[in-house]
Amino acid sequence: MKSGFPETRDQQVINTWLLKTEPSSYSLDDLLNCDKRCDTWEGVRNYQARNLIRDQIMPGDLALFYHSGKAPAAIAVVEIITAGYPDDTALDPRSPYYDPRSTIENPRWFRMDVRWLDNLPRPVPLKAMRAEPRLATMALLKKGQRLSVLPVEPHEWRIIMTMGQYTT
DNA sequence: GCCAACGTTGGC
DNA sequence: GCCAACGTTGGC
Numbered sequence: 001m002k003s004g005f006p007e008t009r010d011q012q013v014i015n016t017w018l019l020k021t022e023p024s025s026y027s028l029d030d031l032l033n034c035d036k037r038c039d040t041w042e043g044v045r046n047y048q049a050r051n052l053i054r055d056q057i058m059p060g061d062l063a064l065f066y067h068s069g070k071a072p073a074a075i076a077v078v079e080i081i082t083a084g085y086p087d088d089t090a091l092d093p094r095s096p097y098y099d100p101r102s103t104i105e106n107p108r109w110f111r112m113d114v115r116w117l118d119n120l121p122r123p124v125p126l127k128a129m130r131a132e133p134r135l136a137t138m139a140l141l142k143k144g145q146r147l148s149v150l151p152v153e154p155h156e157w158r159i160i161m162t163m164g165q166y167t168t
Numbered sequence: 169g170c171c172a173a174c175g176t177t178g179g180c
Numbered sequence: 181g182c183c184a185a186c187g188t189t190g191g192c
Contacts (some may be wrong), residue, residue: 022190046183068190069190069191146190
């Protein structure tokens, strides 16, 4: 990644996000074990997060891969490789993400596909982000926030890349 | 394990 | 449309 973020690709601004996951349900290793280190980000069942996936997240965007739980930290960078599209798991009665209110004609939930890019050389713990004054307004750090998909502002992204010693 | 914060549900 | 009850998230 070069300096001067936000970068553009094909005239399009690349936005940055944070994808939160509880590692006991889906971890970085799960992503790394996927074919081509690509996987689908399914099961989001929160309307605000759904709206971001459906309306804003674009292929080429970048995201921090964040583990919640025992050792909360941003640990890797992934690339968004699709726009949002209907989350079929909502249609499957055997899926833990089944939602009978969702239909093919009227999908209620959306997902996108992601690809692993790199681990952060130094994972950035939640604690370190809280301790960094320039990250004070970060969405992740807002009290009581529970979104699993969060926007990351360009300056926040740069700071976290630096903290994570991520340089390319 | 606790509990604050938040989203969702459902009775009215 | 209001709001109390409930379930879930997630840091600590």
